[in-house]
Amino acid sequence: MKRIYSNLTELIENNLNVPEVPEAEDLMKQLKDFKQKGFITKEQFYNVVMWKSPRPKRHYISNSEEQIIQVSKSILNSNSEDEKIMLLTSLKGVSIAVASSLLTIINPQNYGIIDIRVWQLLYLYGEVKTKPKGQGFNLENYKEYLSILRKYAKQFNMDVRDIERILFFHHKRIQEGNLYK
Numbered sequence: 001m002k003r004i005y006s007n008l009t010e011l012i013e014n015n016l017n018v019p020e021v022p023e024a025e026d027l028m029k030q031l032k033d034f035k036q037k038g039f040i041t042k043e044q045f046y047n048v049v050m051w052k053s054p055r056p057k058r059h060y061i062s063n064s065e066e067q068i069i070q071v072s073k074s075i076l077n078s079n080s081e082d083e084k085i086m087l088l089t090s091l092k093g094v095s096i097a098v099a100s101s102l103l104t105i106i107n108p109q110n111y112g113i114i115d116i117r118v119w120q121l122l123y124l125y126g127e128v129k130t131k132p133k134g135q136g137f138n139l140e141n142y143k144e145y146l147s148i149l150r151k152y153a154k155q156f157n158m159d160v161r162d163i164e165r166i167l168f169f170h171h172k173r174i175q176e177g178n179l180y181k
Contacts, residue, residue, distance in 0.1 A: 008125045008167075012152055015166045023051055024161075027105045034106045040072035041065065045102070049094065052101035052113070059093025067091060075103075081146065085139050096137050104161050112149045112164030114142050117171035122148060 005011040020028075027048055034040060042065040049060050071091055075084045088099035096114060103111040112118070119134035119141075127148050131141065146160070153160045 008122075008127060008152065009155070011125075011170055012156055012163065012166055015170055016156070016158075018162075018166050018169050020161075020165065024105065027051060028108060031106050034072070035076065038073055038076060039069040040102075040106070042068050045072070045091075048102050048105050049098050052098050053095070056093030056095075056098075060091075063091045063093070081143055082139060085142060096139065096142050100142060104164075108161035109159045110150070112146065112160045114145050115164070115168055117175070118164055118167045119145065121167050121171045 005014065030047065031040065031044055042063070045063070045068045046060055050057065068091065071087045074087050078084050078087070084103060085096060085099050088094050088102055089096060094102075100111065100114045104113045114137055116134035119128065119131065119137070122128045122145070123132045123134065128141075128144060131137070137145075149160045149163045152158075152163045156163070
């Protein structure tokens with residue numbers, strides 16, 4: 001029988017040592033100088049988006065280096081979550097989930113990747129009340145998701161990405177059946 005915790009706090013407390021996935025760790029290293037440099041190259045953009053979701057490859061490729069540099073400069077200078085997501089999703093092929101991946105890779109302290117698994121777990125624990133299947137996210141969903149992850153990150157003095165990763169891997173352990181029903 002798979003263990004279901006009585007609350008999210010207990011789950012996080014008991015799963016604090018979930019290591020970062022090597023692919024994400026490599027991408028974070030590649031983009032660690034983002035703030036210093038002030039932009040993301042097309043190659044860096046491509047590496048992150050293909051890691052998250054390779055299906056829209058032809059759309060990703062159609063974004064120019066100039067577009068990617070301009071958008072990445074703009075997100076660096078923005079304090080608005082709405083604006084950051086709108087800028088990133090203005091790039092061809094970039095969904096909210098892919099945009100969240102870009103933000104997470106460049107700033108794992110403040111961001112987590114919105115994901116079907118984590119959303120389903122948040123739904124299971126009563127943290128979110130909509131979209132039990134964890135699909136079809138919009139900007140408001142992402143802001144709600146970030147708010148919840150940030151609350152737990154602050155409570156446990158952890159990066160938002162760490163909380164998201166703990167929840168992701170816990171869902172993988174308890175999931176029964178197909179992820180996409």
